[in-house]
Amino acid sequence: MKHLLKLSDLSTEEIYGILNLADQLKYERKNHIAHPYLQGKKLGMIFSKSSTRTRVSFEVGMTELGGHALFLSDRDLQLGRGEPIKDTARVLSRYLDGIMIRTFAQQDVEDLAKYGTIPIINGLTDYCHPCQVLADLMTIREYKGSLKGLKLCFVGDGNNMANSLIVGGIKTGMEVSIACPDTYRPDAQIVEWAQKNGKLTVTSDLKAAAANADVLYTDVWASMGQESEKAEREKVFRGYCIDSQLMQAAKQDAMVLHCLPAHRGEEITDEVFESHAEEIFDEAENRLHAQKAVLVKLMK
């Protein structure tokens, strides 16, 4: 494993390798056992979109591993004024030991890896969000003991989260169902791959998708960069919501996860959110542990 550009690049063994190391790092942190596996290493973090969890967990993670993280907003980098990605990649490769990037086009992340000489980590693109799903898999395994054979249901937009959840779910042997409007389906190639390699259903029938689910997952109706579509999306997605009624369709002990930030009253009710807050904030915490594992795998 040289980069983390998207989950489909990883084997099932590599995914479990990250999850196991993440569990170990969580244990070490909890028990105040020093774990400076990246002493002196430097991570650049390029952001073209906002972030709370990704930014803070990567920065704290690097510090805890004995390294250092640099926050690089594209508003300040020459990248934001048009310096090409391929030049940025070659320059930053001379200073840093790794780059995490959050941006719009997946191609930019792939190009950083192509032209740079250091590990690249995708911190979210319009196409996928692999770091989030590694933390999600870690959280589901913590609560349920194992992943294989569970049913994971995602409700909402067939966006970056849906794409990565499909890949991560299928690779770890879960059954995945997506409830979305017909016009907002996940990436067609990912759907085709998943249906060949596992059990995936995509439907606009929420109840059918949620039936017998072990995990219900949702995300915002309008993602970062789609602010101008907000009004239109509110109409199309109305009803694509995890509420107490939908919970009835899932297993009685079903978990609820949300990558956050959440819009209560849209994709999830306040009641469901608050009654599953423990799981949701464990999930947010696990971003730290899962990403530290990725950093160690790539940069040690």
Ligand code: CP
């Ligand atoms: N879930 C997630 O990636 O959160 P941030 O946008 O706050 O980083």
Ligand code: NVA
């Ligand atoms: N789909 C959301 C996820 C945020 C973590 C977005 O891209 O804005």
